[in-house]
Amino acid sequence: MSTRTVLHEADIARALTRISHEILESNKGPDNLVILGIPTRGVTLARRIAALVSDFGGAPVPAGALDVTMYRDDLHRHPTRAPQPTQIPEGGIDGKVVVLVDDVLFSGRSIRAALDALQDIGRPAAVRLAILVDRGHRELPIRPDFVGKNLPSARDERVYVRLAENDSREEVTIES
Amino acid sequence: MRHLLDTQTLSYDDALRILDVAEDMADTQRREVKKLPTLRGKTVVNLFFEDSTRTRISFEAAAKRLSADVINFSAKGSSVSKGESLQDTAQTLQAMGADAVVIRHGSSGAPRTLATSGWISAGVVNAGDGTHEHPTQALLDAFTIRKRRFGADSRGRDLQGVSVAIVGDILHSRVARSNVWLLRTLGAEVTLVAPPTLVPQDVSTWPARVVYDLDEAIAAGPDALMMLRIQLERMNAAYFPTEREYSRRWGLDAARLGALRADSIVMHPGPMNRGLEISAEAADSPRSTVLEQVANGVSVRMAALYLLLAGAERDADTTDATEGSTR
Numbered sequence: 001m002s003t004r005t006v007l008h009e010a011d012i013a014r015a016l017t018r019i020s021h022e023i024l025e026s027n028k029g030p031d032n033l034v035i036l037g038i039p040t041r042g043v044t045l046a047r048r049i050a051a052l053v054s055d056f057g058g059a060p061v062p063a064g065a066l067d068v069t070m071y072r073d074d075l076h077r078h079p080t081r082a083p084q085p086t087q088i089p090e091g092g093i094d095g096k097v098v099v100l101v102d103d104v105l106f107s108g109r110s111i112r113a114a115l116d117a118l119q120d121i122g123r124p125a126a127v128r129l130a131i132l133v134d135r136g137h138r139e140l141p142i143r144p145d146f147v148g149k150n151l152p153s154a155r156d157e158r159v160y161v162r163l164a165e166n167d168s169r170e171e172v173t174i175e176s
Numbered sequence: 177m178r179h180l181l182d183t184q185t186l187s188y189d190d191a192l193r194i195l196d197v198a199e200d201m202a203d204t205q206r207r208e209v210k211k212l213p214t215l216r217g218k219t220v221v222n223l224f225f226e227d228s229t230r231t232r233i234s235f236e237a238a239a240k241r242l243s244a245d246v247i248n249f250s251a252k253g254s255s256v257s258k259g260e261s262l263q264d265t266a267q268t269l270q271a272m273g274a275d276a277v278v279i280r281h282g283s284s285g286a287p288r289t290l291a292t293s294g295w296i297s298a299g300v301v302n303a304g305d306g307t308h309e310h311p312t313q314a315l316l317d318a319f320t321i322r323k324r325r326f327g328a329d330s331r332g333r334d335l336q337g338v339s340v341a342i343v344g345d346i347l348h349s350r351v352a353r354s355n356v357w358l359l360r361t362l363g364a365e366v367t368l369v370a371p372p373t374l375v376p377q378d379v380s381t382w383p384a385r386v387v388y389d390l391d392e393a394i395a396a397g398p399d400a401l402m403m404l405r406i407q408l409e410r411m412n413a414a415y416f417p418t419e420r421e422y423s424r425r426w427g428l429d430a431a432r433l434g435a436l437r438a439d440s441i442v443m444h445p446g447p448m449n450r451g452l453e454i455s456a457e458a459a460d461s462p463r464s465t466v467l468e469q470v471a472n473g474v475s476v477r478m479a480a481l482y483l484l485l486a487g488a489e490r491d492a493d494t495t496d497a498t499e500g501s502t503r
Contacts, residue, residue, distance in 0.1 A: 067200070070200075070204070070212045070213070070214040070242075070482070070486075071212070071213060071214070075214065075486045075487065076486070076487070078487060079487045080177070080482075080483055080486050080487030081486075081487070082193065082196065082197060083197060083200040083201075083482075084200070085199075085200060085203065085331070086200070086203060086204075116213065119209070120204075120207055120208065120209035120211075120212070121207055121208065121209075122208060
C-alpha cells in the first residue's frame with residue numbers, strides 16, 4: 001500500500017482561486033450566484049469559494065449547504081447515515097445560478113442525488129458543478145464545469161481530501 | 177437501530193440521534209416540496225388494535241413524506257374481531273412484505289412480543305402499548321422542549337438541567353412512563369404531580385420526584401409543565417370524587433397559568449379534555465406547545481422510520497468517514 005500526495009496546501013489554494021475566477025468569468029460577474037456545498041468537505045470548499053468570488057467580484061455571494069443523504073440511491077447498501085443539515089441562503093435558489101461544490105467527483109451519484117434535492121427546494125436558472133478532484137469512473141452522464149485537478153486513478157484506489165477546517169491538515173492524497 | 181420499543185432501554189446516543197435526525201426532517205418540511213424519496217419501495221404497516229386518530233395520522237404522514245407505502249390496519253371490523261391471534265396477524269403482514277410495523281396495542285409488551293417472537297422480520301415501532309410506553313410521544317415532547325429552549329442551536333444538545341413537571345393520571349399513562357425514562361436519559365429532572373390514587377405503586381423505583389400538590393409544583397418553577405389527559409375510558413374505579421374536584425385541585429386553570437414562571441411552557445399530548453385537566457386559557461396561550469407537538473411528532477416519526485428502514489440490514493453505527501473524505 002502506498003500513499004502519494006497529489007495536492008499540497010498551496011496547490012489547493014491555487015486551484016480554488018482559479019475555480020473562483022472561472023465561475024466569475026462564465027457567470028459574467030458575481031450577480032445571481034449561490035454556492036452550495038455537499039457535506040461534509042464540499043461545504044468547507046463552498047464557503048472558501050464564495051469568499052473568493054465575493055472578493056474578486058466585488059459583491060457578496062452567498063454560500064450554503066445541500067445535504068443529499070435522503071436522496072441517495074445506495075441507502076440500503078450502507079449502514080444508516082445520519083443526514084447533515086441543509087442551509088439554503090436567504091433569498092432561496094429560485095432563478096439563481098447555483099454552483100454545486102464537492103471535494104471528489106467519482107461515480108457522479110452524489111451529484112445526481114444533489115440535483116434531485118435541489119429540485120425539491122426550488123427552480124434555479126442554471127446549475128453548475130465545481131469539483132476539487134475529478135478522479136474519473138463516472139457511472140452517470142454527469143460532468144463538472146470547474147475542476148481543481150483531474151486525477152486519473154484506478155477504481156480500487158482511494159482518494160482522501162483533508163481540509164484544515166475539518167481535519168486540521170490540508171492535502172489531497174491517493175492510496176493504492 | 178432495529179426496533180423502537182421503549183425509552184427505558186433507549187441509549188443516550190440513540191435518543192440524541194433520533195432528535196438530531198428529526199431536526200433535519202423538520203427542515204425538509206419547510207420546503208416547497210415536502211416529500212422525500214428516501215423510503216421509496218418500503219412498506220409501513222400501521223397496526224392499530226386500539227383507537228387512535230392523531231398517532232396513526234402522524235405515523236401515516238411521516239411514512240408518506242418519506243415516500244413509503246402505508247397500509248392501515250385497525251382491529252375494528254378486521255379479522256382480529258373474528259378472533260385472529262397476534263401471531264397470525266403478524267405472519268400475514270410478513271407474507272405481504274411489510275418492512276416496518278407500527279403497532280398500538282392494549283396489552284403492555286405486545287410490541288416487544290412482536291419484535292422478538294421471530295414471526296416477522298420487519299422493524300417494529302411501539303405506538304403505545306397498554307400502560308407501558310409510548311416512545312415516539314416522549315421523543316416528540318423532548319424535541320419540543322429542546323426546540324423551545326435552544327431554537328436553531330438544538331442539534332447535539334441534551335436536556336441537562338431542564339426541569340419538567342408531569343401532571344395528572346400517572347397511573348394509566350404510558351406517555352408519562354416514556355417521558356420519565358427518556359428525560360432521565362437526557363439529563364432532565366422530572367417531578368410527577370398527581371392525586372395519590374393516580375400514582376403507581378412502584379413509583380419509588382422511578383427516577384422522579386413525586387408531589388401531590390400542583391400549586392407546590394408550579395411554585396418550584398418548572399421549565400415545562402406537561403398536562404396529561406384524564407383517561408376517562410380507563411377509569412373503571414373511583415380515583416377521585418368528581419371531575420370538578422379533580423379540575424379544581426389538579427387542573428391548569430387561569431390562576432395557575434398566571435402563577436407559572438413567565439418562560440415556562442405548557443405541554444399536552446392531546447387529545448385535551450378542555451375544562452378538566454387544562455383550561456381554554458392555558459391551552460390557547462402562546463406558552464402552550466400543543467400544536468408544535470403535533471407538527472414535531474411528524475418530524476420525530478420520520479426520523480424513527482428513517483433510522484429503522486433506510487440503512488442496510490443490521491446496521492453498525494457510522495456517520496461520516498472519520499479521517500478525510502474518501503471516495
